[in-house]
Every structure is written in structure tokens, then in C-alpha cells.
Amino acid sequence: MSIVLAGYGLLKKYGSTAALAGVDVEVHERDSLAIMGPSGSGKSTLLHTLAGIVRPDDGQVLLRGERIDNLGENKLSALRRKRFGFVFQSGQLLPELPAEENVALPLMLEGMPRKEAVAQARRWFAPLGLDGLELRRPGQLSGGQAQRVATARALATEPDVVFADEPTGALDQRTSTEVVQLLTSATRETGAALVMVTHDADVAAHCDRILQVRDGHIGGHSQYTVA
Template sequence: MSDVLAGYGLVKKYGPTTALAGAEVAVRAGELLAIMGPSGSGKSTLLHVLAGVIRPDDGRVMLGEERIDRLGENRLSALRRDRFGFVFQSGQLLPELPAEENVALPLMLSGMRRRDAVARARRWFGPLGLDGLERRRPGQLSGGQAQRVAIARALVVEPDVVFADEPTGALDQATGEEVIRLLTTVSRSLGSALVMVTHDAGVAAHCDRIVQVRDGHIVDEWHPAAAAARNGATR
């Protein structure tokens, strides 16, 4: 299986602070990848560089065969809208729009008619346990419901890659477990790769592979399923 996304020799500095110091990572098509590391290690910067939100000072980012770190802003915006999905800690839903229009927003921004976009968005409400909440605004939703709406918005375009930055960080443990199960299950069903920053080892364990970032470098990686199998065999 080929790499859908890769970063090579990524460097990013903020004044005297080096956030990335030559980090390299590749994500396979359909792979679920968790990025972990201590505060200030560069893990969120790495995600944002891979997603085209931040341009690296050096190195390159490849989406398939296309180098995206050198794209113009219009092309990069279209790529983020049409081929990437985003789930953030706070959800970042538009408070003035009902849930169904928040989900449909990427489609409408791509030029789809509102009626068609909303109809396509509504298809996600059942699978994500949101039936009956289509017309509620974000302020009328619980934290878990709002985050599931954010997941629907990220997946409605059937993206190549979903980027999630601490998607369970603002949720209680039980709700966070439900949200991460939905996010990983639906990403797998679509064949979308997932790149997720998390500080929670339990959340990361839902992924196929975990990489550890420290001082702007990838310093370790492991596969949770293989690690669990080895631990079970030694008991």
C-alpha cells in the first residue's frame, strides 16, 4: 500500500524556538496514525505542517506525488477543503448554523447547491448517532454531540486524510471513548487515513501506529496491536 501523505526533513522555527528539527513521517493510504509527545515537543506543529495549515521553513510535504508545501494559497485552500478533513479539540462549529449546515459547509464551499449538500450531510447523522439533531445549533448540543457533528463535517467530503488535534481533549472519558471509536471506525469504513495528535495513550491505542515526537524529531514508533499481542504472550 502506497503512502498517501509524507513529510521529509521538516523544519519549523518560531523565532529562537525550533518546533520541528528535521522530522520525517509517512502515512499509508487508510492508515490510522497517532502522534504523541510531551508539551512543546512539536507534535501539533507537525500535524499542521502535514495538513498545509503551516508552511515549513525547510523540507517538503507530499500528498501522493504532489508536493503541497509549495502550492499557492488558493490551491492549498482548495486541497484542504476537498481532500482533507479536520477535527479539532473544540469542534470549531459555526454557532449561527444548524448542525446539518455545519456538516454541509465544506460541500457548499466547493460549489455544491445547498439543497444537495444538506441532503448529503444528513446521511451522516444516523451512523454517528445524531438522528433528530439536524436543526439544532451548536449551543443546543452536548460536547459529545458537537464533536460528532465535527466528525461528520470532516468526513462528508470523503477525504484522503482526516487530521484530528486532541479530538477528545475537552470531553469526559466515557464520551471521549465513544467519539474516538466513531472517528476511527468511520475513517476505516471510508478508507481515509487519520493523523491524530493526542496525549492520551488509550485514545492512541485505537490507531494502527503511534509515533513519538520529542524536540522536533520522531524518536520512536510502535504498533499498538502488535504490542498488545506481545504483552499477552508474555503473561
């Protein structure tokens, strides 16, 4: 499979502390990569650098062979909207919008008419176990349901890569398992790669690969065979 996203020689410092100290990482099509490490190890910095949220001090980030870390902010923002999807620990859904409009939001931000965007968003509800919840607002959803809506929103633009930052951190164990199984299977089926930061080894085990980050370095790499 071809490389979708790669970072080479990534260096990022905050003051005298190296959050990333020359990290190399490659992510392939339909690949699911879990990034683990202790607090302050650099795992979130690595995710944010690969996602174009943080610019590296040195090194390169490439999306399908094209360098993106040196893009201007407007082009980088457009790329994040169109080609990346994001799932965060809190879901970050807009409380005033029903679930279907939360999912449709990235499409509307790209200029798609609301009616068309909502119709396209609704296609994700049955596959993600959300049938019947289209008009519920985030406050009317359980934690697991909200993360499923966030997953649908991340997939709505058919991105190359979905980034998930502790997507199960606020959920109980059973719901965490359900959400990560859904996230890994949905990205695999749509052809998107998944890059996920997690502190939970059980969650990470659902991914194809686990990357251990320690003190800004890659400290270990495990391969899993996922059915």
C-alpha cells in the first residue's frame, strides 16, 4: 500500500525542551496507527505536527508525497478541512446544532448548500449506529453517541487521514471499545488512514500498529494483525 502521510526528521522545541527530536513516521492507506507514551513524551505534538496544526522547527511532513508543513496558513487550513478529519476527546460538537448538522458542518464550510450537505451527512448515521438520532442535539446524546457523531463528521469529507486525540478518554471501558472498533473499521472501509493518540493499551491494540514515543523519540514499534 502507498504512503499517505509521512513525517521525516521532525524536530519541535518548546524553549529548551525537545518535544520531537528527529522523528520519522510513515502512515499507509487504510493503516491505523496508535501513538502512545507517558505524559509529556511528545505524542500529542507528533499528532498535531502531522495534522498541520503545529509547524515543525525542522523536518518535513508530506501528504501523498507533497510537502505540507511549508504551506501558507490559508492553504493549510483548507487542506485540514478537505483532506483531514478530526475526532477529539470531548467530541467538540456544536451544542446548538442537531447531530445531522454537526456532521454536515465541514461540507457546508466548503460551500456545499445546507440541504445537500445534510443529505450527504445522513448517509453516515445508519452505518455508525446512529439511526434515529439525526435531530438530537449533543446534550441529548450519550458520550458514546456523541463520539459516533464526531466520527461521522470526521469522515464526511472523505478525508485521506483521520486524526483522533484521546477519542475514548472520557468514556467507560465498554463504550471505549465500541467507539474504537467503530473508528478503526469505518476508516478502513472508507480507505482513510487513522492516526490516534491514546493512553489506553486496550484501545491501542485495536490499531494495526502502535508507536511508542518517549522524550521526543520513537521508543518502540509494535505490529498487530487486525481481523
